[in-house]
Amino acid sequence: MLTVSIYRYNPETDSAPYMQDVQVDTGGKDLMVLDVLELLKGQDESIAYRRSCREGVCGSDGMNMNGKNGLACITPLSETVKKNKLVLRPLPGLPVVRDLVVDMSIFYKQYEKIKPYLINDNPAPAIERLQSPEEREKLDGLYECILCACCSTACPSFWWNPDKFIGPSGLLQAYRFLADSRDDATQERLAELDDPFSVFRCRGIMNCVSVCPKGLNPTRAIGHIREMLIQRAT
Amino acid sequence: MVTNVTSFGRSGLADWVVQRVSAVILAAYTLFLVFWFLQQADVQYTQWVALFESTGMRIFSLLALLSLVAHAWVGVWTITTDYLTPLSLGKAATAVRFVVQCACMVALFVYLVWGIDILWGN
Ligand code: SF4
Numbered sequence: 001m002l003t004v005s006i007y008r009y010n011p012e013t014d015s016a017p018y019m020q021d022v023q024v025d026t027g028g029k030d031l032m033v034l035d036v037l038e039l040l041k042g043q044d045e046s047i048a049y050r051r052s053c054r055e056g057v058c059g060s061d062g063m064n065m066n067g068k069n070g071l072a073c074i075t076p077l078s079e080t081v082k083k084n085k086l087v088l089r090p091l092p093g094l095p096v097v098r099d100l101v102v103d104m105s106i107f108y109k110q111y112e113k114i115k116p117y118l119i120n121d122n123p124a125p126a127i128e129r130l131q132s133p134e135e136r137e138k139l140d141g142l143y144e145c146i147l148c149a150c151c152s153t154a155c156p157s158f159w160w161n162p163d164k165f166i167g168p169s170g171l172l173q174a175y176r177f178l179a180d181s182r183d184d185a186t187q188e189r190l191a192e193l194d195d196p197f198s199v200f201r202c203r204g205i206m207n208c209v210s211v212c213p214k215g216l217n218p219t220r221a222i223g224h225i226r227e228m229l230i231q232r233a234t
Numbered sequence: 235m236v237t238n239v240t241s242f243g244r245s246g247l248a249d250w251v252v253q254r255v256s257a258v259i260l261a262a263y264t265l266f267l268v269f270w271f272l273q274q275a276d277v278q279y280t281q282w283v284a285l286f287e288s289t290g291m292r293i294f295s296l297l298a299l300l301s302l303v304a305h306a307w308v309g310v311w312t313i314t315t316d317y318l319t320p321l322s323l324g325k326a327a328t329a330v331r332f333v334v335q336c337a338c339m340v341a342l343f344v345y346l347v348w349g350i351d352i353l354w355g356n
């Protein structure tokens with residue numbers, strides 16, 4: 001039997017959030033955390049969480065498992081359970097809608113701010129805008145982000161200033177477009193980032209790197225942005 | 235783009251560069267003083283005065299002092315904008331933050347003028 005301590009909050013009936021302890025029979029198998037949640041849901045269907053693809057592609061089931069953010073669907077119990085106990089909480093720092101479901105509006109707003117699309121005013125060529133293999137290679141480690149918000153909600157700078165600091169996820173995407181040879185708006189993008197909050201709230205503690213379920217490195221991307229800003233200004 | 239008028243250099247990059255450069259200067263000054271103390275068999279008032287008689291030492295000290303002021307401004311400003319926000323203080327946050335920032339800036343200004351007076355006054 002595994003003890004699961006799960007964060008419960010239903011704003012319509014609860015005056016405050018609380019932790020609920022539930023026993024789950026895992027049958028001795030090394031299940032994924034999401035499988036455990038499905039078992040729980042079988043016992044008590046009022047438990048709310050987001051999920052979709054169940055294989056680490058959609059980024060819906062980001063949550064805090066025994067103190068570390070990650071995707072429930074690709075985190076095996078053996079990786080997170082300590083002393084036969086699993087503590088499940090919503091992603092930290094975002095308003096809770098219900099149980100493990102958080103309101104991600106501010107996270108998406110930061111993503112929107114960095115204009116996550118190619119900007120190129122030149123007339124489009126007949127077939128496509130070509131890239132050399134080397135130019136394409138620069139996007140590796142950037143384009144794979146699934147916007148699960150595990151990184152940004154593990155970042156204290158994002159907790160303190162979620163409305164001003166873009167956060168690791170948004171900055172990784174900002175660099176993804178700064179690094180793209182097909183994008184023409186590099187200068188405009190950099191000008192938008194050169195304030196004391198958007199990029200420079202990053203203190204390089206690398207929580208983002210340690211939690212990213214896709215193994216990406218937002219801190220390195222932020223370093224590249226800073227280099228581009230320095231190059232532009234000196 | 236987030237605008238802000240109370241940060242040191244108004245731009246994130248400027249503050250970042252100031253913070254790094256001033257840190258290097260302060261480290262150099264500290265190391266210099268440590269080595270100076272280690273070199274002296276026993277430090278008396280006369281040696282201390284002699285050290286600060288030289289113009290080079292005064293310039294180095296003023297540079298360190300300016301670095302300290304700039305470094306502290308960037309640092310304190312960052313702390314106030316991290317912790318003295320509506321998230322932690324509610325509606326009073328802006329007033330509290332502004333007062334704390336002003337108080338720190340006045341204190342830093344006093345230290346700066348006081349330091350110059352110590353170096354060049356008589
Ligand atoms: S960088 Fe990683 S942790 Fe952050 S949103 Fe993208 S996939 Fe999730």
